[in-house]
Amino acid sequence: MSTTRAADSPAPDAVATALREADFIRLCPRPTGDALAAAGLLAYALRSTDTPFQVRTTRAATAPEGDGTAFALGWVAPDATFVPTGDRPVSVVAAEVSEELGVDPDPLVGLAGVVAAESAPGADGSGSLLEAAERTGAVDRRSGVAVPTADPAEGLANSTLLRAPYSDDADAARALLADLDYPAEPDDDDRRRFASVVALDATTDGPQRAAEAVGRALQPYATPRGPFATLGGYADVLGATAREAPGLGVALALGNDVVREAALDAWRSHAAATHGLLSNAGTARYDGAFVLRVDADPETTTALATAARLARDFLSPEPMAVVVTDGAAAAAGTDGTDVTRTLETAAGVGSACGDAREGEVRFDGEADEFVDGLRGAL
Incomplete structure (x- = not known):
């Protein structure tokens, strides 16, 4: 039995009502960055309202067995309340459900889910999340490439947002930076030149859709107070941990910065495996x-x-x-x-x-x- 796309997401107030009426919640996200971000937002809201819950990612066609009420995130479950992928990212719906429960959603987690869903901050219903992040100084848009780490070579080599000649090759990425005379403290022009070369390398000989795909990794939102350098980098790590180490991903989506280094290790491993398969x-x-x-x-x-x-x-x-x-x-x-x-x-x-x-x-x-x-x- 497949779990396929639904045309529309359910109304946030209906999901909030179902959550209020449940004594124990089992959140069952698909192993994607968007669904994991949604689980993190809802888990934070449930914790704030003293509602018992657990989170468990699944690839199954039905919700994993257990006590309480199951909520499937990112897929259509025949035996659970579900928020499927559809006209909006699952994380956007989860943010609205959080507000219905009287809890302000973390805009960084929500926006990371939006990017992981291949959307853009501010689009597909995420405007209020972006406004909240900008109002509090949590994001700052700049030129460059979306990576999670302060080291652009490491970020570029391990990115799963794009595919380029230096994917899974940190030495090649460092050689690129050396050729560009990329300084330790780059300004906007340095970042713009870097992004232009990456965009060209990623789209040469590729299909037309490569330009749109690499565009999602350019001109990123920096996150001065976030666990990672950019929103796109956050999304990249969320997506990797969702598949590589879902327990870490859940902790990350819940705002547990203690797991940051372990999450980065999982991201590196996932990137190496991904690019190794393609190569x-x-x-x-x-x-x-x-x-x-x-x-x-x-x-x-x-x-x-x-x-x-x-x-x-x-x-x-x-x-x-x-x-x-x-x-x-x-x-x-x-x-x-x-x-x-x-x-x-x-x-x-x-x-x-x-x-x-x-x-x-x-x-x-x-x-x-x-x-x-x-x-x-x-």
């Missing part, structure tokens, strides 16, 4: 899909979905990119095709989760069999 993939092009075959253990790999997203944005000449190994696949697509349903059809028998634009599936069988099924599904 070593065999590729094939079909009508409607660009397929990347990789050698990975489906029981342990956490990077298939991130690799599929980057492949769609920076590598794929087709509207859908599919990363497949024996027993598992992930896909990312543009609007128009429900990729999660396509994955489920291709797998025949399997458990798929995701939405219309991004999804993943586990199945019994080899990659070749899955690709045959994919060609039929397309």
Whole structure:
């Protein structure tokens, strides 16, 4: 059973009412940065109102069993109240639910979720979050590239917001900075030159959508009081921890800065795994899909979905990119095709989760069999 995109999010007051009426809450976010940010916002609100809760990410088609009332974030659950991906980021809906519960949402967490949802701060209903962040001095827009760390070379090499020649290669990123005479304390012109070169490197020989994708990582909002250097960097770490170390991600979304270094370690590991898959993939092009075959253990790999997203944005000449190994696949697509349903059809028998634009599936069988099924599904 797949969990696919719904057209509209539920009314925040209805979700708030359901939360008020529950004695114990189980928040079940999909392992995405947006859903994890939403879980953090709601968890903070529940803590502020003395409502018992737990948070557990899931890729299952139904909510994990347990006591209390389940709330699914970022997916449609047949056995739970749910806030699916849809016309707005899940984190935006969660922020509005928090306000309905009488708790001011943390604008940085909410906006990090918005960026993780491939939206922009201030767009898709996040205007009040951006206004709150700007009013309190929590964000400051500037030129440059969105990275989580003060070291731009490390940030660039480990970014999963873009794919460029220096991805997973810190030495190459440092060489770029050296060629640009990038100073230790850059001014706006230095950052602008840096961003221009990164944009060019990331889009050369890529599909047209690469320009839009890399644009989301440029002119970032700096976060002087946040756990990471920029909102985009925060979103990058949230997305990585959601898949690599969800417990850390939950703590991070709850505002626990103690886990910052551990979260950065998870981000580095996830980036290395993601870019490693892309660098070593065999590729094939079909009508409607660009397929990347990789050698990975489906029981342990956490990077298939991130690799599929980057492949769609920076590598794929087709509207859908599919990363497949024996027993598992992930896909990312543009609007128009429900990729999660396509994955489920291709797998025949399997458990798929995701939405219309991004999804993943586990199945019994080899990659070749899955690709045959994919060609039929397309």
